[in-house]
Amino acid sequence: MDQQLTQTIADYCAGQEDYSGTAAIDLMIARLRNENRFNEISEALQRYVKSKPMQESREWSAINLIVEKLNLQDSKLAREIELTLDRSFPPEVFDRFHQLRAFQAAGGSVTPKVLKGEYRLRDELPAFWLDLAIDAYKGDEIGFVDAASGLIHSTTVTWKDIRKRIIKIVAALGTGAGVSGLAAISKAFADHGDRNGFLQAVNERLGTHLSADAEGGAVKAKSHSGSAGRTVSKKSELQQRVVASLTKRKVWYSQLNDTVAA
Incomplete structure (x- = not known):
């Protein structure tokens, strides 16, 4: 899951889509929802946020999208995102919005x-x-x-x-x-x-x-x-x-x- 999540977020940041205009992140979200793998993706997001510098443009937008679409209300995930608020200031102000929004969406x-x-x-x-x-x-x-x-x-x-x-x-x-x-x-x-x-x-x-x-x-x-x-x-x-x-x-x-x- 960790490798798939990392690649999916990288593709999203790069604006990649398939021939039908569908982004890999949308397909991943739909599959995880259908398979009820909410705990698995929440834990993967915690590891991702904890291990990355979180400085890529659109990176927080991708994370916020996943958290909101899957309604990942998880105190552990919210805590990991909260820890980034003071140590990670994205270069784009719009990414800062998504960082704060992801924290709220996770229950923070x-x-x-x-x-x-x-x-x-x-x-x-x-x-x-x-x-x-x-x-x-x-x-x-x-x-x-x-x-x-x-x-x-x-x-x-x-x-x-x-x-x-x-x-x-x-x-x-x-x-x-x-x-x-x-x-x-x-x-x-x-x-x-x-x-x-x-x-x-x-x-x-x-x-x-x-x-x-x-x-x-x-x-x-x-x-x-x-x-x-x-x-x-x-x-x-x-x-x-x-x-x-x-x-x-x-x-x-x-x-x-x-x-x-x-």
């Missing part, structure tokens, strides 16, 4: 503290940093709103990037917290068109009626079923805590302060 926890230290990933691939943040801040509405709002202000991430992740955000935070969190995140968009475009995307995916006034004031939400509407007010506890947190980090712009101030 990329904490907010760890994620905040991934400056290069955050600056160069902010949308992928957001993918990791969704899991890192699972169940923490305030923390996630803080992280996402700061990302909007300091990187090139757009409302369209966040739009693609709306369902994942709600799944991570829970329905109620997810909706109010998305409403709070909308305040971070300085442009009214961006804010409304984002809120419209939320409405389309979640069946809500979210809207904001031209000054970025209260966001109102009402379900399509006609249930009583609710207002996330300017002085809501959530928004006050978000503003306080971001002000301390010196990334909360004056325009947003005006928006949510009393």
Whole structure:
């Protein structure tokens, strides 16, 4: 298995495919799944990660693909991947994303503290940093709103990037917290068109009626079923805590302060 795994990853890194356009890694994954050889491949991956310098381009992408496709939730594998986080920094930032993603997929926890230290990933691939943040801040509405709002202000991430992740955000935070969190995140968009475009995307995916006034004031939400509407007010506890947190980090712009101030 070790030799096959090594060759399959090498082929993947080289972009090799057969005459039908199928990569060897896809065939290997399908065969291992059909034969229920999950423990065997997990142990082989542990040995691979432990013995290699892990500096090849796309190497972590291959490992992440195997772990995710086979759902290899294995604490021993997660531990071996975790040990590489400080000793192995891939040359390409996209590979760093897959390294962290493989750790998460194996059952490891990329904490907010760890994620905040991934400056290069955050600056160069902010949308992928957001993918990791969704899991890192699972169940923490305030923390996630803080992280996402700061990302909007300091990187090139757009409302369209966040739009693609709306369902994942709600799944991570829970329905109620997810909706109010998305409403709070909308305040971070300085442009009214961006804010409304984002809120419209939320409405389309979640069946809500979210809207904001031209000054970025209260966001109102009402379900399509006609249930009583609710207002996330300017002085809501959530928004006050978000503003306080971001002000301390010196990334909360004056325009947003005006928006949510009393």
